Amino acid sequence: MNSVHKSAYWFLAPAIILMIIIFGIPIIMALGLSLTDYSLGNPGANFVGLDNYEKIFTRSSYEKMFGATFRYVLVVVPLTVGLGLGAALLINSITRFGDLYKTIYFLPVMATLMAMAIVWQIMLHPSIGEINRFLQSGCEIGWLKNLLTLSFLGFEKMDTWFGRSCEDGMPNWLGDKDYAIWVVCFIGVWQGFGFNMVLYLAGLTSVSRELYMAAEMDGAKSSWERFRLVTWPALGPTTVFVVTISCIKAFQVFDIVEAFWTRGAGPSKTAYVMMYAIFEKGIKQNLIGIGASITIIFLIFVMMITLVQRYLVEKRVHYS
Amino acid sequence: MSGIFLKKINKSFGNTLVLNNVDLEIYEGEFLTLVGPSGCGKSTLLRILAGLESSDSGEVFIGGADMTKVKPADRNLAMVFQSYALYPHLTVSENMLTPLKLRHLSTLERFPLIGPFISREKRNELTERVRKTAKILKLESFLKRKPGQLSGGQRQRAALGRAMVRNPVGFLMDEPLSNLDAALRVHMRSELSELHKALGSTFVYVTHDQAEALTMSNRLAVMMDGNILQLGKPREIYEKPSDIRVAEFIGSPKINIFSCNVIKSNQVEICGFKIQGNFQHFMDKKISIGIRPEHLSLTNDRNCIKGIIKHRENLGSDFFMHVESPNIEKRIILRVSPEEALNLQVDAKVNFNFSQKYALFFNSAGKRVEVFDPNNITNKKIA
Numbered sequence: 001m002n003s004v005h006k007s008a009y010w011f012l013a014p015a016i017i018l019m020i021i022i023f024g025i026p027i028i029m030a031l032g033l034s035l036t037d038y039s040l041g042n043p044g045a046n047f048v049g050l051d052n053y054e055k056i057f058t059r060s061s062y063e064k065m066f067g068a069t070f071r072y073v074l075v076v077v078p079l080t081v082g083l084g085l086g087a088a089l090l091i092n093s094i095t096r097f098g099d100l101y102k103t104i105y106f107l108p109v110m111a112t113l114m115a116m117a118i119v120w121q122i123m124l125h126p127s128i129g130e131i132n133r134f135l136q137s138g139c140e141i142g143w144l145k146n147l148l149t150l151s152f153l154g155f156e157k158m159d160t161w162f163g164r165s166c167e168d169g170m171p172n173w174l175g176d177k178d179y180a181i182w183v184v185c186f187i188g189v190w191q192g193f194g195f196n197m198v199l200y201l202a203g204l205t206s207v208s209r210e211l212y213m214a215a216e217m218d219g220a221k222s223s224w225e226r227f228r229l230v231t232w233p234a235l236g237p238t239t240v241f242v243v244t245i246s247c248i249k250a251f252q253v254f255d256i257v258e259a260f261w262t263r264g265a266g267p268s269k270t271a272y273v274m275m276y277a278i279f280e281k282g283i284k285q286n287l288i289g290i291g292a293s294i295t296i297i298f299l300i301f302v303m304m305i306t307l308v309q310r311y312l313v314e315k316r317v318h319y320s
Numbered sequence: 321m322s323g324i325f326l327k328k329i330n331k332s333f334g335n336t337l338v339l340n341n342v343d344l345e346i347y348e349g350e351f352l353t354l355v356g357p358s359g360c361g362k363s364t365l366l367r368i369l370a371g372l373e374s375s376d377s378g379e380v381f382i383g384g385a386d387m388t389k390v391k392p393a394d395r396n397l398a399m400v401f402q403s404y405a406l407y408p409h410l411t412v413s414e415n416m417l418t419p420l421k422l423r424h425l426s427t428l429e430r431f432p433l434i435g436p437f438i439s440r441e442k443r444n445e446l447t448e449r450v451r452k453t454a455k456i457l458k459l460e461s462f463l464k465r466k467p468g469q470l471s472g473g474q475r476q477r478a479a480l481g482r483a484m485v486r487n488p489v490g491f492l493m494d495e496p497l498s499n500l501d502a503a504l505r506v507h508m509r510s511e512l513s514e515l516h517k518a519l520g521s522t523f524v525y526v527t528h529d530q531a532e533a534l535t536m537s538n539r540l541a542v543m544m545d546g547n548i549l550q551l552g553k554p555r556e557i558y559e560k561p562s563d564i565r566v567a568e569f570i571g572s573p574k575i576n577i578f579s580c581n582v583i584k585s586n587q588v589e590i591c592g593f594k595i596q597g598n599f600q601h602f603m604d605k606k607i608s609i610g611i612r613p614e615h616l617s618l619t620n621d622r623n624c625i626k627g628i629i630k631h632r633e634n635l636g637s638d639f640f641m642h643v644e645s646p647n648i649e650k651r652i653i654l655r656v657s658p659e660e661a662l663n664l665q666v667d668a669k670v671n672f673n674f675s676q677k678y679a680l681f682f683n684s685a686g687k688r689v690e691v692f693d694p695n696n697i698t699n700k701k702i703a
Contacts (some may be wrong), residue, residue, distance in 0.1 A: 213372050214405035218482070219393040219422035229418065233409035 027299065034293035039286045052293035061269060062277070065294075068181050068265075069274045073250040075185040076192065080246050081239070083189065084196025089231070091197070092204050102201070105194040113191060117259035120187060124173040132170035139166035180266035184273075187256055192249065196242050203238030207231060237313065244309040248302055254279065274298050323348040324369065324490060324522065329378035331364055338364050339375070340546040346490075351516050351523040355533035356543035357569065362526045363494055365543070369524065370492050371395050383489055393422075398483035402495040404475045406467040412478045413450050413463040416485045420446040423486060453485045456518075473504050480515070490522035497532060509535050530570050534558065542566045564686040567610045573640055573653045575610045575680075582607055591625050591647055595676055597691035607689075608682040613640060615678035616654035624673040627652060629666055643670060676700050 034052055038045035056062045087105055091098045108116065123130045138144050139162075148162040156163070165171060173183050211230045220226045254275035257265055264280070265272035274294060282291020324346040331339040338361045346352045354362040367373040369380060371392035379388045387395050398419075406415050421430055424446060429439035436443060454460050457477045467475055476496065483491055497505045497512075513536050516523050527533055533540045534554045541551040542565075550562045561567035567575045580590040585600040590609060599607070627645035639661035643652045654672055656664065664670065677699060681691050 208403060208405065210401045210403050210405040211407070213367075213370075213392075214399065214401060214407075214482075216372060216392045217370060217397070217399045218419035221391060221393050225422070229407065233407065236409065 030292045030295050030299075033288055034290075034296050036289045038288045040288055041286070045289070048289065052290045053297075055290065056293060056297065061272065064269045065272045065274055065277045068270060068272050069251065071181050072185055072188065072253055072273055073247060075182075076188040076250045076253075077243065077246045079185075079189045080192040080196050081242055083193040084242065085200050085235070085239075087193065087197040088200035088204060089227075091201065102198070105197050107194070108191045109194040109198075111191075113255045114259050116191070117187075117256055121174065121260060124183065126170065126172040126175065129173075131173070135162075135165065135170050138162070174260055175267055177267040177270045180261075180270045184253070184256055184260070184266075184271050188250065188253060191256075192246065196246060199238060199242050199245075200235065203235045204231070207234040240309055240312045244305055247305045251275075251298065251301055323383070324524070325381040326365070326369060327379040327381070329365065329368060329380075330376045331361070331368065331373070332376060338546050339368075342378075342546070342548055344541060344548060344551070346522060346524060349520050349522055350538040351513070351525065351536055353525045353527060353533040353537035353540040354543055355527055355530060355540055355570075358528055360543045361546045362528075362543045366492050366494055366524060366526050370397055370399055396488050397490045397492055398486065398488040399492040399494065400476075400479050400483050400496045402498055404467070404479040404496075404499075406475060406478055406482070408467055411464055411466055412459060412470070412481070413447070413454070415467070415478060416450045416453065416482045417446060419482060419486050420449060450481075450485055453481050457481050457484070472500050473508070476500060476508065484519070488521070490524060493523065493525045495527055496525075498527070498529065505532075512536060530572065534570070542569060544569070560688070561610075561680065562688050564608060564610065564682040564688070567680060567682070567688075571612055573613055575612050576616070576652045576654075577650065577682075578609045578611070578648060579606055580609055591645070593625070593673075595679065597681075598693070599691060602683060602689070606684050610680040610682060611674050611678055613653045613655040616652070616672050616674050618654070618656060618660060618670055618672050620671070621673070622671055624671040626669065626671055629664055629668050629670060632661065632664065632666060634661075639664075641670070643672075673701050 033045075035047060035049060036045040037048050037051075087101070091101050094101075122128075124132075126132060138148060145162075145166065148160070150160050171179055173179050207230065211234070212226055215226045215229045218229075220229050252275055253273050257271050257273055257276045258279070260266070261271065265276050275298075278291050278294045278298065281287045281294065324344075326342060326344040326346075329339050329342040329344075331337075342361075342365060344365070354365060356362050364373060368375045368378075371380075371387070371390060375388075379386060381387065382395055382397070406412075407418065410418065425435070425439055425442060429435050429442065450463075451460070454463055457480060459474070459477050459481055462470060462474055462478070467478065470478065476499075479496070493512075497508050500508060509532060512523075512525075516536075525532075525536065534557075537554060539551060539553055540557060541548045542557060543549065544565050550557055550566045557566065557570055561570065564577070568577070578590050580588050582599045582602045582605060583589050583594075585603060586598065587594050587596055588599055588607060588609075589595075595609075625645060627643035627648075629641050630644050630651065631642035633640040633642070637658070639656050639658060641654050641656055641661070641664065643654060645652055677692070681689050683689050
């Protein structure tokens with residue numbers, strides 16, 4: 001080995017050492033713990049092989065965990081990305097009040113979710129919450145009720161969601177297992193799309209004005225055609241980044257579930273998301289082994305998303 | 321009856337007047353250059369012609385039809401931009417295919433997956449057109465590359481190809497050569513001229529570079545402060561500028577301007593020398609004389625304008641001497657041949673004069689005035 005190679009390692013050493021301390025060792029420890037039945041405070045632990053993983057993939061509470069997590073990810077990621085892009089395009093196209101809209105949409109991102117959760121909890125309260133009172137008032141306005149129950153199209157009042165709710169009472173948003181995870185999704189979207197909007201706004205500033213002019217000269221008459229030809233490809237790198245960040249953030253959802261249901265992840269565990277499961281098993285119940293194995297599965301998901309992102313950035317959306 | 325006609329175009333951005341009642345007629349098949357310093361409104365005028373920007377008032381006629389309110393896509397003009405504006409995610413051939421697809425294929429035929437299937441024949445035809453254009457521009461070997469993998473000159477060609485491929489009635493070019501390096505720029509000048517001759521369509525070319533304007537155009541329009549100061553053939557503009565600003569803008573190095581006094585109705589005085597002419601309208605007014613550097617000549621006669629060389633510029637084929645002369649505020653620039661320059665070092669004393677017929681006279685408003693009887697212009701030297 002010549003001296004140039006040797007000095008390279010010296011320059012790399014600080015970064016590599018930090019990587020090992022911050023990422024490498026904890027991950028290896030988690031991997032090790034996930035193969036044991038260790039509990040905090042116990043003098044030792046038994047090696048249990050893949051038992052923990054087997055439990056995760058066979059027991060019904062973990063099936064609920066995957067169900068809730070994937071529901072959340074599959075709803076929240078497309079919506080936050082789509083709304084973020086939509087809001088950014090709209091704000092970019094107006095000449096006035098752009099800053100005002102930016103602030104409004106970004107406020108939920110800055111707000112503390114725990115505090116916001118309390119406000120939402122009150123608003124979503126089945127009898128005194130604003131949301132149900134508002135919906136209820138819709139039932140009392142004849143034409144609005146007609147419209148929302150689609151009775152003008154000949155539907156019976158029990159055929160539509162709104163009609164049933166008017167008859168049987170408005171839903172118990174946080175207490176009903178049919179609604180719980182979707183309410184969490186809604187709040188995730190409300191809270192998350194402002195951040196994506198800011199990323200897209202930054203991406204939009206780099207799109208050259210001359211490209212739009214060229215597209216117009218070339219015959220792209222509608223704004224949709226110009227969007228397809230210029231804006232969307234130019235936002236490719238931004239989109240890959242935004243989707244990756246949104247996915248990872250969606251897998252990490254925890255605080256809103258913890259704030260709404262301190263005793264356990266929603267009615268019949270319908271909002272039992274992965275992070276919450278790690279917290280419940282590893283910390284609340286002191287089952288470090290199983291907590292660690294959920295963590296490893298979580299890391300594998302995040303790792304896969306990151307690898308897809310790397311591939312897309314390098315092969316598909318990097319033009320120059 | 322084609323050609324382009326811009327009528328009484330006005331445009332302001334906020335409080336800034338960018339175009340002030342501009343009239344311009346562009347003949348069919350000509351190469352017309354809009355030249356002027358940055359901020360003179362030339363690019364805005366081009367964009368109004370393209371339809372990318374709307375004028376506050378005025379009309380645009382293309383091929384005899386009123387196109388003032390017509391969308392850019394329907395004007396059948398093509399544009400080449402300074403940044404080339406190639407779509408970065410598409411290959412060169414896809415870039416060139418884009419305007420054809422948008423024009424000749426319906427929305428359904430452009431639809432992904434089923435589109436190519438139902439319009440295969442049309443697409444083959446369009447691809448053939450792209451191939452032909454690429455052959456003319458010698459782009460064939462780059463068709464599969466993306467703009468990011470091309471050099472500046474190749475991108476320039478690809479942008480030209482995208483403009484050419486659909487046979488527009490006119491080409492609009494917004495400083496297309498200014499991102500190229502000097503050698504390539506000179507080369508592309510001749511190539512663009514040849515392309516213009518070969519295609520025979522109208523070219524409207526915007527530039528701030530007077531060399532491009534003088535070398536390529538059939539006619540050029542010198543713009544300043546939102547007005548067209550002069551419109552004419554390159555030679556006419558160079559030799560008979562109608563305005564002192566035109567004289568100063570066109571020509572490199574800049575024209576020498578001497579201010580002088582009218583002493584008699586038939587005589588002005590410059591550095592103690594007299595020029596005969598018809599000055600009766602300019603009595604007691606300032607008048608400026610412009611003389612191009614190549615029209616000043618060195619002489620051994622000591623009775624001429626004197627000066628001291630302060631700076632010499634070697635251009636290889638020519639030398640430019642910057643001379644300071646008593647009684648003249650600005651430095652005078654004169655062109656000398658390399659042989660003459662051999663003996664002339666900085667701080668050398670020189671004498672020079674010029675022939676009367678090259679002197680351009682401008683009144684106090686900056687307009688050029690004729691002072692000589694056109695039938696009787698002499699080659700007489702001033703001293």
